[in-house]
Amino acid sequence: PPCFDKIEVPAGSPVLLTWGVPLAPATAPAPTTTATFTPVPTPTPVPLKVPGIPASVALERVPPADAGVRLEPPCFDKIEVPAGSPVLLTWGVRLAPATETANYLSDWLTATAYDITLDGYPVTDRSTFNYYLSDGPTLNWWLTLDQLEPGDHVVRIVWYTTRRITTGMDLFPLDGELDYYGPGQANEWLCRLTVAGAATATPTPTTAPAASQPTATPAAAQAAPLGVFEGFESGTWKRGDQPYGTLNLTPEQRHSGANAGKLSYSFPTAGNDFVVFLKPRRLGGYPNAISAWVYGDNSGHYLNVWIQDAQGQTWQMPLGQIKHTGWKEMVAVLDPNQPWPAGHISGPNDGLIDYPITFRGIVLDDIPDSFSGSGVIYIDDLTSREVVVLPTPTPPAGPVVGTPVPSGATPYVLRVGKHIYEPWGAPMGGDVCDAYRRHAFDDRIQMKGFNLELLLTNNSTIPVPDNWYPSFVTAKGRTAQVCYYGYAGSGPQPGATSSMTFFTIVEPDDYVRLVQMNINGHFLQLCLDPSGAQSSCQ
The missing domain is CATH 2.60.40 (Immunoglobulin-like)
Structure with missing residues (x-):
């Protein structure tokens, strides 16, 4: 092992199972010393940090x-x-x-x-x-x-x-x-x-809600198709518990249409201040990103989105820090394995985004926490996507040594190499990669392990870093945790092809359907069949 193809064994033949571990040559033993025993006090259990x-x-x-x-x-x-x-x-x-x-x-x-x-x-x-x-x-x-x-x-x-x-x-x-x-x-x-529906009562004069206290809008019954799902043309947003801002519709600045959302914030303390605005909307398809056009104030604050999945899990995903002025598109990749400020907010936590999902709201979080002050940004054209196309990176100032890209050639080509599904146990502790390193799987719970070799050809003039890796989306729309067997030199140089093997675990009735990557701003996608072979995406 690892075995990528099924092995044929003649009838009656014994089977020798063997594997090896490369070791460095032996060195001279260290001088022997008399061991002494020092009692180690039993540590006091550290309380677990929990939500709620x-x-x-x-x-x-x-x-x-x-x-x-x-x-x-x-x-x-x-x-x-x-x-x-x-x-x-x-x-x-x-x-x-x-x-x-x-x-x-x-x-x-x-x-x-x-x-x-x-x-x-x-x-x-x-x-x-x-x-x-x-x-x-x-x-x-x-x-x-x-x-x-x-x-x-x-x-x-x-x-x-x-x-x-x-x-x-x-x-x-x-x-x-x-x-x-x-x-x-x-x-x-x-x-x-x-x-029950509202009871009949004698009409009484009502006061329009204050602009700083928008009322909630129920989530639309019809799921929004992929594309722009919030154009800030109508409706109101409900502010969360933190009274540090307002979000209103305005024609003062807009990316498209008649209005945009004007988010005015005032963070008064030297602690962690943030403000939340909620307006749920069900999203159709299997979006793996949400983008927004943001008129920034170069404050450096984090702008995040909240989504809720089919299991009731609420996740925060970052659009990024606002380090610009004027209009710029910002993209939040929907990946629960990202570092802070991405993370779990509420509900159960299985470590996966389970589709279909609902957009819940927008969060502006001060950076650094010691900041106190106020400002204004504008937001328009919230969009759900099934692909992520990042802005083209700025080329290096100096000359780049490499093989020129042939005319009409695709900068990067991704292909499937060896692949195999095997019976597997469930990861103890929930983290697939950590369980793989520790060989900690519960074989009483039947799962499928998937090894996939990917071949990446670099037709560009820019080397690919060694730590390139894809995201996996299953046929059930779940984002699977990806582990990889990295090694030095795995990033292909210009004009070269490299291979790397990746591993994940899926449920017995599921399989990896989509393999997606971003290499230097170029989006790559492969579709797989239930055996792991490359197939049509239609």
């Missing part, structure tokens, strides 16, 4: 008597909510009484966190999070939801623990052992509710 609202910030108080319709997850039926009625979200956990050696209530208040979303929006206002104790004892959590728009809504609660804790009870399951949770995600509940 920490239980430690909750206020101890009972809910009001007129709190409205009670929503008590887990909910097995859709809950009917009268028009105009508030909603009380509440749940409880039964704990054993404290003993001389264990205080279960204290553990639960200091080591749990709750990631709550309403229709995909994170519920982040900590001042609404409360608890009270009842007989048992039972620890009851509760918060109230604003009056909801008529129609269907979804409330999701994912709760986590920062360390391993117990209720001190044997309830779930009833097996003679105490129930333990964590560290990490402990459980997830989902409630669906429908709010």
Whole structure:
């Protein structure tokens, strides 16, 4: 191994399995010293960092008597909510009484966190999070939801623990052992509710909402096709919890159409200030990038987008730092394996973007955190894409030594070499590449391992770096983590061809359909069939 082709074995023949590891020549042994034993103290477990609202910030108080319709997850039926009625979200956990050696209530208040979303929006206002104790004892959590728009809504609660804790009870399951949770995600509940249409009432004068407090616009029922899905011509954006800006429509500056979005920000503190604006829109197809035209102020602040996938995971993806003035197109690649500021925001986290996806909003984040001040940028033509074409890089100032590109030749050519799917186990810990290095796979969970050799021909005059690698998208629309067997000299020089082998894991009923790369601003794409061979993209 590794074996790229199926091996033919004659009947009755034994099989010799062999592999090797190259080693450096032996050197003279170091002088022998008498080993001494120094006791190593047992380290104190470091609490796991988890998302959501920490239980430690909750206020101890009972809910009001007129709190409205009670929503008590887990909910097995859709809950009917009268028009105009508030909603009380509440749940409880039964704990054993404290003993001389264990205080279960204290553990639960200091080591749990709750990631709550309403229709995909994170519920982040900590001042609404409360608890009270009842007989048992039972620890009851509760918060109230604003009056909801008529129609269907979804409330999701994912709760986590920062360390391993117990209720001190044997309830779930009833097996003679105490129930333990964590560290990490402990459980997830989902409630669906429908709010009746607005009740008839005597009309009263209303005041238009202030420009700095835009109201939410429900996600469009029809998915937007690939292309421009937000032209800032109509509708309003809902600002998040941070009151550090406004986003309004204006004709002052525009890239196309009659308006653009004017994002005015004011970051007052020397800490990390940011502002979020939400306007969900379902996106059709399998976009792997979102772009926007941005009229920059050369502030250096990060402009990010939020997306939510089919599993309820919300991801942040960076359009980049605003280091320009005037109009410029900025592109956010939808890849959860990017470094900060890309990352997981809320919901479960399987490390993958599961299609279809919904655009959720825009975030402006100050850089550096110590910045305090104000400014204005304009945004127009938010666009979903299935390919990423980056701006052509600026050529080097000095002469470039290499083979000239023949007239009409494509600068880079990507081809499939050897390829094989094999039965594989699931990666322990979730990180495919780390599991491969540690040989840590759970063979009880059936998956498929895929080895793919790619041949890259460089017809340009610019050498390709050694660390070139593709992204994989499966037939189910999932972005697969890619691991590669890198080596010095794997980047082809001008006029040369190099090969590199890549590895990933997919589910038994899935396969890698798209192989995509950007080499020096040139987008390359291959389509594969279920065996891993190159096929038509039609």
